[in-house]
C-alpha cells in the first residue's frame with residue numbers, strides 16, 4: 001500500500017488567474033507546459049478572488065501558487081493573496097506571478113512576499129527550473 | 139493528528155492527504171485509528187466518459203447537499219502522464235463556487251501512474267475525509283478503465299454519468315455500465331435526445347441478464363449546468379445508501395477491500411524481497427511463469 005515515493009512525488013502547483021480580465025490562454029499554455037515538465041498542475045480558471053485562490057491552495061496543499069495577471073490590479077490582488085495564504089498557515093508555499101508589472105511595483109510585491117515575477121517572454125523551462133529550485137518540499 | 143481532523147480545520151486534513159498521496163510510510167501506522175475514526179460517511183463514486191459533465195454535476199450535487207445541511211468531501215482523480223509524471227488537474231474549475239465554503243473539502247489527485255495503488259490511495263484518502271466528518275464523500279474518476287472500476291468497487295454507490303449522444307454506443311457500454319453503475323445519470327439534459335437516450339437505456343437494462351439478484355439501476359436525466367434533475371439524483375443516491383449497506387453488499391465491498399489491501403501488501407513485500415529482481419528477470423526470460431514466481435516470493439516472505 002505504501003511505497004516510499006514521498007521524496008520524489010511531483011511538485012504540486014496551483015495556477016490561478018485573479019482579476020476580471022477575460023482570457024486565460026497564457027495560463028493554459030503555462031499549465032500544459034508545466035505538466036509536460038512533470039508538475040501536477042491544479043488549474044482553477046478565470047476571475048478568481050484572492051480568497052478563492054487561498055482556499056483552493058489550502059485544500060490542495062500545493063507547493064507553489066502561480067498567479068497569472070494582466071489586469072493592472074496586481075497591487076491589490078497579489079499581496080492580498082499572499083496574506084491570505086499565510087493566514088491559513090501556508091507559510092512556506094512559494095508564490096510567483098507572471099504578467100506585465102512595472103519595476104517599481106516588482107520591488108513592492110517582493111517585499112510583500114511574492115517570491116518572483118516572470119515578465120513576458122519568460123520560457124516555461126525557466127519557470128519550471130525556478131519552481132524546482134525554490135519550491136518547499138515537505 | 140486524528141484529533142485535529144475532527145476540529146474541521148482544513149490544513150491538517152490537507153497535509154495528511156499529501157502524505158497519503160505520496161505513499162509516506164508513516165501513514166501505515168495511522169490506518170487502524172483512521173478507519174476506526176470514520177463516521178460512516180456515504181462513499182459515492184462519480185464516473186463516466188471524458189467531458190460528460192462529471193465535475194459540473196459534482197458541483198451541483200455539492201450545492202444540493204449543502205442545502206440539506208450536509209458537509210461534503212470531494213476527491214477528483216485525473217490521470218498522470220506516464221512519460222513525464224505530470225498532470226493537469228482541472229476538475230476544480232467547475233467547483234470554485236464552493237472553494238470558500240468551510241463545509242466543503244475538495245482535493246484533486248493525480249493517478250501517479252499506479253493502477254491498483256491508486257485505488258488504495260483513493261480509498262485511504264476517502265477514509266481521511268470520513269474521519270474529518272464529511273458525508274457524503276464524492277469521488278470523481280474519468281472513463282471506465284480498470285482503475286476506475288476498482289475505485290467504483292470501493293465506493294458504496296456509483297453514479298455513471300453519460301450524455302444523450304451515447305445513442306448507438308449503448309450496446310457497447312452496457313457491459314461496463316452493468317458492472318459498476320448503481321445509478322445512471324444522462325447529463326446535458328438540455329440537449330436534444332436526452333429523454334430518448336434515457337428510455338433506451340432503461341429498456342436495455344431491464345432486459346439485461348447477468349446479476350439477476352440486482353434491480354436494474356435507475357436512469358435519471360440531469361442538467362448539471364442548471365441543477366435540473368439534481369435534487370432527484372441526490373434522492374436516488376440517498377435511497378441507494380441503505381441498499382449499499384445491506385449485509386450482502388457490505389460483505390462484497392469488504393471482500394474487495396481486503397483483496398485490494400492484500401494485493402498491495404503482497405506486492406510491497408515481494409518488491410522489497412532480495413529475490414525480486416531475479417524472479418522478474420526469470421519471468422522475462424521465460425524461465426519461470428509469473429504465478430510460480432509470485433508464489434515463491436510469497437513463500438520467501440513467509441519465512442522471514
Ligand SMILES: Nc1nc2c(ncn2[C@@H]2O[C@H](COP(=O)(O)OP(=O)(O)OP(=O)(O)O)[C@@H](O)[C@H]2O)c(=O)[nH]1
Nearest residue numbers: 187188189190191192193194280326327361362363
Ligand atoms: N449543455 C450542458 N453542458 C454541460 C452540462 N454539464 C456540463 N456541461 C459542460 O460540459 C463541459 C465538460 O464539463 P465537466 O464538468 O468539466 O466534465 P467532466 O466529465 O468533469 O470532464 P473531465 O473531468 O475532463 O472528464 C463543460 O463545458 C461544461 O460546462 C449540462 O448539463 N448541459
Ligand SMILES: [Mg+2]
Nearest residue numbers: 192193228229
Ligand atoms: Mg471533471
